[in-house]
Structure formats: structure tokens, C-alpha cells
Amino acid sequence: MRNIKRIPAIDGQLGWYETVPFQRPMPVQNAEKDEHFDVIVAGSGFSGLATAGRLAELQPDAKIALVDALEIGQGTAGRNAGFIIDLPHNLDADEPNPEHDAKIRDLNCFAIERLKRIQEQQGMNVRWHAAGKYLAAHEEKHFSNLTAFTTTLDAMGEKYAVLEGSDLAKKLGTPYYKRAVYTPGNILMNPAALAITVASALPKNVTLLENTPIRSVDLESKTLQTDKAKLTADTLVLATNAFTEEFGGCRNKLAPVFTYASMTRPLTSSEMAQFDGVEPWGLTSAHPAGTTVRLTSDNRLFIRNTLDFLPELSSTEALIGKAREKHRRSYLARFPQLKDVPFEFSWGGMLCMTMNHESVFKQHAPGVYVVAAMNGVGVAKGTYLGNYMAEYISGVKSAELEFILSNSNPSWVPPDPLRSVGARIRLSFEERLAKGEV
Ligand SMILES: Cc1cc2nc3c(=O)[nH]c(=O)nc-3n(C[C@H](O)[C@H](O)[C@H](O)COP(=O)(O)OP(=O)(O)OC[C@H]3O[C@@H](n4cnc5c(N)ncnc54)[C@H](O)[C@@H]3O)c2cc1C
Numbered sequence: 001m002r003n004i005k006r007i008p009a010i011d012g013q014l015g016w017y018e019t020v021p022f023q024r025p026m027p028v029q030n031a032e033k034d035e036h037f038d039v040i041v042a043g044s045g046f047s048g049l050a051t052a053g054r055l056a057e058l059q060p061d062a063k064i065a066l067v068d069a070l071e072i073g074q075g076t077a078g079r080n081a082g083f084i085i086d087l088p089h090n091l092d093a094d095e096p097n098p099e100h101d102a103k104i105r106d107l108n109c110f111a112i113e114r115l116k117r118i119q120e121q122q123g124m125n126v127r128w129h130a131a132g133k134y135l136a137a138h139e140e141k142h143f144s145n146l147t148a149f150t151t152t153l154d155a156m157g158e159k160y161a162v163l164e165g166s167d168l169a170k171k172l173g174t175p176y177y178k179r180a181v182y183t184p185g186n187i188l189m190n191p192a193a194l195a196i197t198v199a200s201a202l203p204k205n206v207t208l209l210e211n212t213p214i215r216s217v218d219l220e221s222k223t224l225q226t227d228k229a230k231l232t233a234d235t236l237v238l239a240t241n242a243f244t245e246e247f248g249g250c251r252n253k254l255a256p257v258f259t260y261a262s263m264t265r266p267l268t269s270s271e272m273a274q275f276d277g278v279e280p281w282g283l284t285s286a287h288p289a290g291t292t293v294r295l296t297s298d299n300r301l302f303i304r305n306t307l308d309f310l311p312e313l314s315s316t317e318a319l320i321g322k323a324r325e326k327h328r329r330s331y332l333a334r335f336p337q338l339k340d341v342p343f344e345f346s347w348g349g350m351l352c353m354t355m356n357h358e359s360v361f362k363q364h365a366p367g368v369y370v371v372a373a374m375n376g377v378g379v380a381k382g383t384y385l386g387n388y389m390a391e392y393i394s395g396v397k398s399a400e401l402e403f404i405l406s407n408s409n410p411s412w413v414p415p416d417p418l419r420s421v422g423a424r425i426r427l428s429f430e431e432r433l434a435k436g437e438v
Contacts, residue, residue, distance in 0.1 A: 004214060006313045006314070007215075012348055015262075015346075018345060020192050021127065031228060034230045037233045037234075042236065045195070049382075050389075053386075073193070077379070077382070080379065081282070083187070084108075084188075084380050085379075086183075087153075088105060105156070107380075108381070110400075115379075124193065126189045131187070131188045134182050136177040136285065137178060143179055143286070158183065171278065176334040188281075191379065212226045215227065219247070220365070237369045242352040243313060255354060256311075256350045258307070258348055259306055259307055261346070262346040263300050267299045267301070275295060275299075280294070303330050307430070311419075320347065327343065352378075354373045354411065358409055359408050361385055361389065361408035371386060
């Protein structure tokens, strides 16, 4: 058995999880006794949820387990910024490839449709809002990134609007940004609420085992040792994101990057005065190391920034506190009139990156499959990759699956300590470049 040293932890106060606007409909169950399953999916983020859900649809008689160290909505899936992005995120006008980008868009839209249908069927309020998204720049030197984006959008035939100055300020309720590209297809939501909703819709042949850290693993016999039970399976799927290396599911491919978020309490009606006529919105930065901002539909302001490389795969109170101070500076720069509104929650989570932004999607060994490395866009990507992982395992062939298989070759990352040193230098360089966008 291979010991798993780094186990997921709760990093801070999980704002979305704490503000889920409904009672969780299903009881929390953990692994109490030794048990055999046809399939075990390890990891219940959007990848694991989609893998288990689609497998259960394709194989209604299979006995399936979905196992997680935390509760649904407490992992990275429930800690993110709550964007379900329809367009490819790494649009690069230097190497335009509209055909490839259109395929990614179609897969993202497939994921959005699937999640939309589930949340409508379940009738749970995940604060789903077809709000679109702003890609915005504060400094003129980053306008070129906006132009690169619109060049690619033109090549794909996508709709967008460029907003500037007071027109943009009217949409956002802050004059901080000078120019933005608005695209209409993005969804905003509470990601912890959405993850719980997706879990609540899992067919009856899926057993959900939460608060069940996997302490050791044997990939050959497909055996997982948890605190109280030994779980075995005919087929094992690792949907464990940055923790996949711990399981021996891939080597020298992943670059897990810690990032942090803070969210205010709901603004009062007088504090909302500056947002008179402003719809809830979500904005990502024209620079990849810049700040993500949201005005949520429950009138909170959300800030995400800070990139750090933590090989231990969990953060500390001190680091979360440091990130919170940085969030405060970003917040005050954008909303100086609301300087007295405190953050209610601050937390951290991991972006599981690869050097070439391709995900891990593979059969690793007989009966062992891996789906990992969502490169910062895991709500949509995790949902469609999980769906097609289930089809891959079940022998369902499609052009989409072929496309995914031929675009899942992450490039090599050097082992530690080189990986950590290189990543830290690169991240701090990028943050310096981002400057006013942070
Ligand atoms: C602050 C922040 C903002 C982000 N914003 C966005 C956004 O707006 N939109 C977007 O699409 N993406 C965003 N992301 C990225 C997104 O959250 C991830 O891409 C997504 O969660 C990946 O999904 P996943 O299912 O592959 O992995 P995860 O969600 O990480 O799920 C993996 C699961 O495996 C479990 N696990 C690992 N090891 C073990 C073990 N030993 N035993 C048991 N269970 C284990 C973990 O507990 C975890 O729940 C953001 C991320 C962060 C941190």
C-alpha cells in the first residue's frame, strides 16, 4: 500500500459553503465498514461528481462509490469564484486556432447545459445567474490583452461588447476599470451550492462517502484504506485534482497553485446605493495574475487574487491572513466608499495547473483511470471531462471523446525542489507584471 501523506484540509472560512441558501437534502455518510464496489471514484469535485453521475446513468446496475476527505462543497469545487465559463480561457491571438477553440466552447456549453438542467430539476437555489463576464483592464498597458481576446472572438464568430469609461463604470458601480470586453455566455453561481445540488441528483446506485480521507492506496488491487474501512473496486477513478500525485496517478505533470478569496457580508441598502441600477456581475482580469471580482446576487463583494506555490497542498492561517490583507488593498482601490464594510470570509484553494494547460485524462493502469488538472476552469471542464471519462470507461465512443484524448498530454514539470523554486519565481514575476490589475 502507498501511504498518502498530504490530505485535503479546510483552508480558512469557506464563504460559499457557509452561505449555501438551502438545507442540504441528503445526510452525510462516511465509510464505516469494509465494502466492495464495481467502481470507486475518489474525489467529489465537479470532475468526480460528473464521472459518478454519468457512470450511474450508463451502468444503472453498477454499485458505485464517490469518496471524499471533506464534505461536498468544502473542497476546491466549492471554494472557487463561481464562474462557469463558456469560452476557452487561454485564448491566445498569437496562435489563433478557431476550430480548436470552438470545440472547447462547445464542450463548456455542454457542461453548462448539464449543470443548468440538474439545478432546475432539483429546484435548489444555487444563485444561478446568466450574467456573462467582463474581462477588464485598469491599466492601458493591458489593453493589448483585451485586443488579443477580441481577435480570437472575431475568428470564432463570438458576440461581445467593448465598454469603456463611464459606460463601464455604470455597469460595475466603480470607475476603477478603463476598458472591458463583455461576453454574454458565462454563468455566475454559488459553487458550493451547485456541488451539493449535483450530488443530491446522483442516482441511487451511487453511495456518497464524505469525511472519508483515503490514507493509503494500492492501485494494482484497487484498494483504498480509510480511517475505519477498506474499500475495494473493480475500477478506480482518481478525480483528486492536485492530490493525484499522492495516489501515484501521475508524475511530474502537475503544478498546483494556491490562490485565495475573500467575501464581504451582504451590503446594506444604503451601501448598495452606489450600485443603483447595477446588475450582479463577475469580472476577471486582463492579466492572468490579476484580481477576480464579483458583485453577488446576495449583495456581497467578492475578491480573488494571490498566487502561491505550496507543495504541502494546504495553507496556513498566517498565509490566509496575508492574502486577506492583499484582498483588502484590492477592495479599497475599487470600492473606497465602502471602506467600512468588513470581509466576512477568507479562504484558500488550489488551481491545479499543467505547463501546457492540457488536463490529465487517461487510463493509468488496468482498471485505473485519472481525470485531473482543470487549469483553473474546473466547473465546466471538470463537468465535461467527468462525463466523457464515464463514457470512456463504459466503451462509449464519440468525436468529443477522441478530441479530449488527443488534447490531454500535459507536458513535463521538473520534480521538487526545482518545481517549487521555478514556480515561485514565475508567480511573483507575473504578479509584478499584473500590478494595477491586482
Ligand atoms: C479561489 C479559486 C477560484 C477559482 N475560480 C474558478 C471559477 O470561477 N471557475 C472555475 O471553473 N474554476 C475556478 N477555480 C478552479 C476550480 O475550483 C477547480 O478547477 C475545480 O474545483 C477542479 O475540480 P476537480 O473536481 O477536478 O477537483 P477538486 O474540486 O479539487 O476535487 C478533488 C477532490 O478530491 C478530494 N481528495 C483529494 N485527496 C483525497 C484523499 N486522500 N482522500 C479523499 N478525498 C481526497 C478533495 O477533498 C477534493 O474534494 C478556482 C479555484 C480557486 C481555488
